[in-house]
Amino acid sequence: MQEVDLIITGAKALLLDSQNTIMDRAAVVIKEDEIVAVGRTDEIAKQFRAKTTISAGHSLIMPGFVNCHTHAAMTCFRGIADDLELMDWLNSYIFPAEAKNVNPELAYWGSLLGAAEMIKSGTTTFCDMYIFEDETARAAKEAGIRCLVGEVLFDFPSPNFKTPEEGIAYTKFLIEKWQGDSLVNIMIEPHALYTCSQSLLGEVKELSQNYHLPIGLHLLENAAEKKQLEEKFGKGAVSFLKDIGYLNEQLIAFHCVCFSDEDIKMFADHGCNVSHNPVSNMKLASGIAPVPEMLKAGINVGLGTDGCASNNNLDMIKEMSTAAKLHKVALLDPTVMDAHTVVRMATIEGAKALGMGHKIGSLEPGKKADIITIGLNKPHLTPLYNEYSHLVYAACGNDVDTVIINGKVVMENRKLLTIDEEEVMGEVGKIAEQVKESFKK
Amino acid sequence: MQEVDLIITGAKALLLDSQNTIMDRAAVVIKEDEIVAVGRTDEIAKQFRAKTTISAGHSLIMPGFVNCHTHAAMTCFRGIADDLELMDWLNSYIFPAEAKNVNPELAYWGSLLGAAEMIKSGTTTFCDMYIFEDETARAAKEAGIRCLVGEVLFDFPSPNFKTPEEGIAYTKFLIEKWQGDSLVNIMIEPHALYTCSQSLLGEVKELSQNYHLPIGLHLLENAAEKKQLEEKFGKGAVSFLKDIGYLNEQLIAFHCVCFSDEDIKMFADHGCNVSHNPVSNMKLASGIAPVPEMLKAGINVGLGTDGCASNNNLDMIKEMSTAAKLHKVALLDPTVMDAHTVVRMATIEGAKALGMGHKIGSLEPGKKADIITIGLNKPHLTPLYNEYSHLVYAACGNDVDTVIINGKVVMENRKLLTIDEEEVMGEVGKIAEQVKESFKK
DSSP: OEEEEEEEEEEEEEOOSTTOOEEEEEEEEEETTEEEEEEEHHHHHHHEEEEEEEEEEEEEEEEOEEEEEEOGGGGGGTTSSOSOOHHHIIIIIIHHHHHHHOSHHHHHHHHHHHHHHHHHTTEEEEEEEESSHHHHHHHHHHHTOEEEEEEEEOSSOBTTBSSHHHHHHHHHHHHHHHTTOSSEEEOBEEOBTTTSOHHHHHHHHHHHHHHTOOEEEEEOOSHHHHHHHHHHHSSOHHHHHHHTTOOSTTEEEEEOTTOOHHHHHHHHHHTOEEEEOHHHHHHTTOOOOOHHHHHHTTOEEEEOOOOTTSSSOOOHHHHHHHHHHHHHHHHTOTTSSOHHHHHHHTTHHHHHHTTOTTTSSSOOTTSBOOEEEEEOOSGGGOSOSOHHHIIIIIOOGGGEEEEEETTEEEEETTEESSSOHHHHHHHHHHHHHHHHHHHHO | OEEEEEEEEEEEEEOOSTTOOEEEEEEEEEETTEEEEEEEHHHHHHHEEEEEEEEEEEEEEEEOEEEEEEOGGGGGGTTSSOSOOHHHIIIIIIHHHHHHHOSHHHHHHHHHHHHHHHHHTTEEEEEEEESSHHHHHHHHHHHTOEEEEEEEEOSSOBTTBSSHHHHHHHHHHHHHHHTTOSSEEEOBEEOBTTTSOHHHHHHHHHHHHHHTOOEEEEEOOSHHHHHHHHHHHSSOHHHHHHHTTOOSTTEEEEEOTTOOHHHHHHHHHHTOEEEEOHHHHHHTTOOOOOHHHHHHHTOEEEEOOOOTTSSSOOOHHHHHHHHHHHHHHHHTOTTSSOHHHHHHHTTHHHHHHTTOTTTSSSOOTTSBOOEEEEEOOSGGGOSOSOHHHIIIIIOOGGGEEEEEETTEEEEETTEESSSOHHHHHHHHHHHHHHHHHHHHO
């Protein structure tokens, strides 16, 4: 009998491995931070003895969700302004709210609230771009959630830096500080092509090459941006990225709504990655990304919620549900973006898009133990004909019961074990009062 | 001090009255089945003494949701087949599943499961069309949920009748049986114009006039139906309805995806009503109904989930969220279908569409006491800048805590008081096993 740390058992497991195994009466065996075995509960019981056992008898066990695009601290601005023209929304609400209120305290508490919300809806890894990302990393570390974070870089001053050089220096500080951390990973995140000079983009590329780190940026989120960039560059934005040596497997581009067939081909040829954020794209009226075509071309496409000012939550189950249905109605084809494809996008394909497919995204021996359970014994999940269908079309974030990240139980039966929920809600409530005041001045 | 039965107090109340009042520290006073007063908690305490008080300190109080289009018993087929071509879905799965399995037992248990799910996500009234609707009425009555139900009528045999005449006779039986009931209301529901002969439609109209009851039917759900009806009638479907005297305030049409400007004008001119079902329309790739234009024309438009085979849940909060975002991206205009408009559609406007606007849909003295509370003290609903925004863009069905229908508490702190959840899930589980077996034969 092999001694292990934790065994979790459930009615069903979706492994999200290359065979898309669905296992009845499944058990996942964890030693330290890793999955060491996955099998039928009775077989596992013969081979392993665990210090702790979690029995989730009526539950589905699966890998945690990978949220490929967030601005976690923006939970502080959840619902501050909706249903507005994009430029009105940005210039009258979001930018002033940020300029007046974003500081390390807001970044920390907002990110911790975001971590609480993400864990409570089954996300175990998030990819974040915002300001004072060291605070987001600190919050994620405390919450015990895996992350890939980068300071947002652009030409104009941010609450955290006066010049792009200071932004680059802060990114280097993040890289050095968090090197080798078990949960926090750093990436380099120029905001977008319309906010970054070619010289800043050059420095970003150098940093990425020197440290072998991924680059993330917003790309072609709407038609206005596409037009602006074509005028600026005299060519398409993706062609420009190709010319400056950005198209490679280290690149993850957020949104990619206005991608042409040529853009898709260039991304596919160079192994670039995409985060699809359909809820935000719908709410901001950005448009519909040609995701079925991207998948056909073989691009790794993950799912992301975007920030809470444009979603307004961080629930990956809602994101899956939206992704599955939006493309059906857009293409008038109910067969596109089937439930199984979308669940893969929210787990293993998202992990691949972040360059973490070897570590997370499926339940397989050797992978990090990032695991969630979803309680099935509920009216809205009864009866059960198809697990993928229930996840995408019937479930919601609150159906997640238990969350394990890096081998550690961070939520059990919906009780967060790493975050004082009342405290974080109280602190964000105070920040929101300041935000409201700042609009009165 | 006036003696009353129940006072419910909360942090906030959305009254959904004509002034769209949002009240802080609000109390709703209930005597028997009616709301007798709504006011500030301190003022109410001076005037009323209640046998029972429910304090929902951190909650939002609002009228329950009105689901304008369901096939409740189809919970039994939740997730049986997804991501398929419409005709494949219908002919290979839904029709055979229905033909082999629908009987009074399935109708009863499926409807009771639907009622459980609807109450647990805040719906207090639903408008249903299916087979053996007497069983749906019985389940609704036991669950304590308000309903408007009608047997589906068409030219071919159903599991409940061999001829359309038998269908009409069954409808008369429903009308007589449930006359004057406090919760169950009957309507007349010809399935659609492509499944009902003109003679059946004539009998339906006569029944409606004799008993002063509303008529509901599926209408122009997708482009194929529109084309088929134009060929059949030599004119548009709405023009045909006008010619046969169907366009009046008693009519509620489900879907109305392929409505032209002229159709909208005819509906508006005659006071006809619409149920918008965006999740089903997306999932089945039916198309996008021109709802912003319908609202501009002054049509009463409510929201409906459709049945669980094409949604796959009965959650009105998801329906609101989808309705708000779908039209933004379709029209590339983030200002359409704002959160406030959509919450009204899910409550008072839906009530009006069903001809029940005088009885339900808002918190006002004299209306029936159909009330829900939504717990706000949660990470994904923190902070709070705007109540409507949270309801539409951040909340989910499970956030509903307590539900009162017709003055009776049917769920308290998420515990159903009228339905044995385990029993109904068990019975539907058994039915699902039979359904699976029926596909093997």
